[in-house]
Amino acid sequence: MIGINNLSRNWKEFSLNIDLHIEEGEYFVILGPTASGKTLLLELIAGFYHPDSGSIMIGKTDVADLLPEQRKIGFVYQDYSIFPHLNVEENIEFGLKLKKTPRDERRRRVQEIMDLLGISHLSHRYSLTLSGGEQQRVSLARAIIVDPEILLLDEPLSALDNQTQNMLRDELKRIHHEAGLTTIHVTHDQTEAAMLADRIAVMIRGQIVQVGAPEEIFNSPANAEIAEFVGTENILAGIVASNEGGLTTIEVGAHVVEAVSGYSAGEHVRVCLRPEDVAVSVGTMAFQTRHGDRDHRESSVRNAFHGTVTQMTPYGALTRVKIDCGVVIVALITKQSAAAMGLTMGSPVCVSFKAAAVHVIG
Amino acid sequence: MQTLTPKHDRLLIVFLLLGLVILAFILTPLLHMVFGQLISNRSGLIEAVNDSAVIKSILLTMYTALTATAIAFVFGVPLAYFLARRDFPGKGIVESVIDIPIIIPHTVAGIALLTVFGAHGMIGDPLSSIVRFRDALPGVVVAMLFVSVPFLINSAREGFQSVDPRLENVARSLGASSWDAFQRVTVPLSARHILVGSILCWARAMSEFGAVIVIAYYPMIAPTLIYERYISYGLSASSPVAVLLIVICLVVFIVLRMISAGWRRYDRD
Known part of the structure; x- marks a missing residue:
């Protein structure tokens, strides 16, 4: 279970104050309008920023003071952030190399995950030549291959066309189902949230304003602002x-x-x-x-x-x-x-x- | 990149013509000197090639410039990364300080360095039993370093700024320490900027004269030797040495530029 307790961080013109509890294996969607602080929250969980106060419990461990590389949290950014100087295969094996995984095992696992995501034919391509959907798959493969305990997805479908979005939405659900990985997915897209989430948290101006099952969020919004946002x-x-x-x-x-x-x-x-x-x-x-x-x-x-x-x-x-x-x-x-x-x-x-x-x- | 066609790119044609004036301004004196030397005084050039003092001074210039560049690299690249990644009060002032050596006259830089590294200077004095700067090789390096380091820092900073910090974040999430992320992601992606900055730093150090003659007239680097021959024997004596220096610098510069072009790994398709 992930417990985010009284987590706060103040920037010059923005502040985050978060209380949130996410069950193990849950596909949890944080839904909020642009500039509500969704990405910053994910970056705080991943350790790219240090909170001013509060705790981030993963299981029984408070990871708020751990370095990002110690947290076992996979991260997929909105723009996928594929390393442009490495090809697809090198991108995916990046984390395994850092872990000093033997070469044969590395190759085998990279091949397995490329097969799983249908990107084996792209193994020697560079990010500039990949479509959005292909980059998304590479980014997912790279994050998953290091066996993280939690996967953070920052608007992973927003840069894709409708058809690719539909396809990858199903794929995300399938991967989550197969890997059983606790996933936190942030988006401003209600359809995406409704289709993927076990539970949804609505985030507005740096605060979680409602948490519930998708039907609860969409049919019983807690206030007018949420109602307006959820359509x-x-x-x-x-x-x-x-x-x-x-x-x-x-x-x-x-x-x-x-x-x-x-x-x-x-x-x-x-x-x-x-x-x-x-x-x-x-x-x-x-x-x-x-x-x-x-x-x-x-x-x-x-x-x-x-x-x-x-x-x-x-x-x-x-x-x-x-x-x-x-x-x-x-x-x-x-x-x-x-x-x-x-x-x-x-x-x-x-x-x-x-x-x-x-x-x-x- | 588009091909210029007069019908569609009149503005670019005008800009090109204006630019050609500047190119001509740069090339005319250099080509005039080189070809003039080759045509009218080839023997002078051969003499310069065979003159051990000339060759020694050119090699010394290259060596001291390389040393200055290495020092600039070791201390300048970390500073460039820090400036690229962090905002802090007074950052603008720090950036201006870095540019000061470009702005001030280099004889002034030489005098300022002399007050610090000279025999009675705040650094030169306590170090006098270990190292001498005045009229010595370390003095040449110090002068070259002072005037050339901004080029390396500015270019490297630009390179680091062009690398999205999210790439480093992703690397960290994959298990990379901050050093791993820096060396495996940031450096390869900004390598070309760092190399170009190093080349510019080295080239600027090679060409330094004003600051060097104030702090270390001897050992004589090539620009000082050319100046000395010009003052003592006139244009005909200094010109072959100058041509030789131009040719050597140009060859090295072109080779390094070609290498740096090949470092655009992330641009390939």
Whole structure:
């Protein structure tokens, strides 16, 4: 287990204060926006910086005062940092040479790991001639071959194209599964985090603000800032009107939103809703929910508002639709749906979402 | 690199023409002297080659310049690395201090050195029973070192700065001590800068005259010998020695430059 206790380090214009516990063999992702201190945290764990205070426990040993070479921590940087004066094979065997591993064993292990990562054909190539994906594999092979206890990955997929990202994401998961190596992976990419992580820590401005399973982070962000960062684009301020056995009625402007929460009447809250949880329909409204104008139909959908499309932006296979309902709600729908409904700017629509899709924060 | 075509690169053509003026300015006196000597006074050149005093002074110059470069390397490269890797209050001042020998007149440098390394100087005096600097070989080395060391430090620092510290970090994570990371990663990647700095340092030391004659007129290095022959016997006596020095320096310089070009290992594909 890795225990990072009250770890702090101050730079001129930035400070880190971290408490974090990571289980052995876990694939742990630190998710945070750019300049939140993710890389600095990894560098502190690796020993490239010395903390001002606090401890870094690996098992029962505090490694905060150990030199980087004594910590048995593998590191893969965002730019992969392949030694440009060495070829692929020499890069990978760098650590083994330092350990004075006999030449035959060195060659055998290098060949094994190159085979594992499918880079044997690159053995005599130099970094300048390698693609991002190839460099990433070399960097991984070089870090893993020395049998580290922990592997630190600093945004390892961010410099790659989508296709290579998908491929290497699977590969990272496979390697982690096969090696059982405790891995700390930092990224700003939520998809990457969601797909790889056993657990996620959200890091903002040098502090860990929430730790949990991916579904917990994405569906129940602890505050508005986290909600905004993890892609909950609809964050609406409101006041709780009532709470009957957990079914909470919240006044949001002229609308009423039903949600499931523990908040009581009179409390100021924020209603968080992911764009992919919002349905858009045209034509006869299934129902609407307004002050004094309720029309409950037989449906599990508890919330629906009238609105007008104010913006449509392509988003891969999807379209991001902004709808003005008095409050602005963003929905993500497929391009086919948008076309079938004939959505254009100014189209009158109805947006609807289930109470269970709403996450309420204080 | 692009080929120059008048249609697309007028600016570069203009810049090239302006640059050619400077190249001509450098080459004209040197070529005029060398070819003038070869055409009109070849016998003088042959005499210079056979003159043991001339050969001895050239060899002495090369040897003392090499010694100065070796000392500059041992003490200058660590300083260059420190400056490349650490920020500290007053760093700008330290960097300016390193450049002082380039700025000040070299006769002034010679006088300053004499006050320290002379018989009654703060270093020369206590060391007088072991080593003499005034009119002695160590004096020549000290003068050469003083004026040439900035070239090595600045070039090496530039080289170290061009090596991403993350490469050293990765090496450390793979089990390298800071010394291992320095010698296995940083030095190979900045070797060309260090070599070029050493060549410049050596070349500058070879050409030093002003500081050397103040502290050590004897033993006579080549620039001093040329000056002495010019003052005593005129241009015709000094010119063959000068030509010989130019040719030898040029050959050595070109060979070292070629070696340094081959050290760009990390650029190969």
